[in-house]
Amino acid sequence: MAGRTARLVLLAGAAALASGSQGDREPVYRDCVHRCEERNCSGGALRHFRSRQPIYMSLAGWTCQDDCKYECMWVTVGLYLKEGHKVPQFHGKWPFSRFLFFQEPASAMASFLNGLASLVMLCRYHTSVPASSPMYPTCVAFAWVSLNAWFWSTVFHTKDTDLTEKMDYFCASTVILHSIYLCCVRTVGLQHPGCGQCLPCPPCCCC
Known part of the structure; x- marks a missing residue:
């Protein structure tokens, strides 16, 4: 019985995800997107769209279909x-x-600002903490993991695609996992100060 209930819950969750959000389920939104794509995203209309699209938009990956979804989103919000x-x-x-x-x-x-702060603190850590410190490699690795996560977070919020979304979530997960690892290492180091590599990080590494 419990297994059947669990399967029903999973199926319900999958159905909810597949059905999308309230806004993009609206017929007015779907019809608007369909008409916009038919009118602007093929043939000569598409060439005209590309000719008047700013270069920074095309370099960032914004397509005619993306533009239609954006415009129709606000039409639906207005209604x-x-x-x-x-x-x-x-x-x-x-x-x-x-x-x-x-x-x-x-x-x-x-x-971007969070990533910049991480980079500044990494530079300060490099200049103020000797490389021979027991926790030096672990803290530097954590800084680079954080920088990578903030980079992909910036990219994801700049342009949401399947790739940028997955990279954002995956890299954020690595920060959480590395934080747990760092916390465990420091905790063990505090309890067993003679364990070499498990010594706690200098205070500035967590800034």
Whole structure:
């Protein structure tokens, strides 16, 4: 009985994921996207779109189909607000106003600044902590793992694709796993100060 219930829960969850979000399930949104793609994303209309598209948009991977989805998203949001409804999600995300080629400008900037802070602290760690310190390699590795995660977070919030989404989530998971590892190493080092490599990091490595 428990196994059957678990299977039903999993099936329900899969169905919910497959059905998308409220906004992109709306017929008005789907019809808008379909008509926009038919009108602008083939033949001469597509060539015209590409000729007037800013170079930074094309370099960032924004396509005609992406542009249609973006414009139709706001058309749908406008109808929701006009009828007194709450703003819906689209494809599992809340709608954000695009700035230049940034899909989520505030989140992209926050990720970039976090990465920059990690880089600055890594440089400070290099200059203030001897390479012979017991926890030096572990802390430096953690800094690079964090930098990599913030890089992909910035890319993901700049342009959401299947690849950037997977890289963002995967790299964020590596930071969590490495944090757990670092915490365990430091805890063991504090309890057993004679265990060499397990000595705690200098305080600045966690900044």
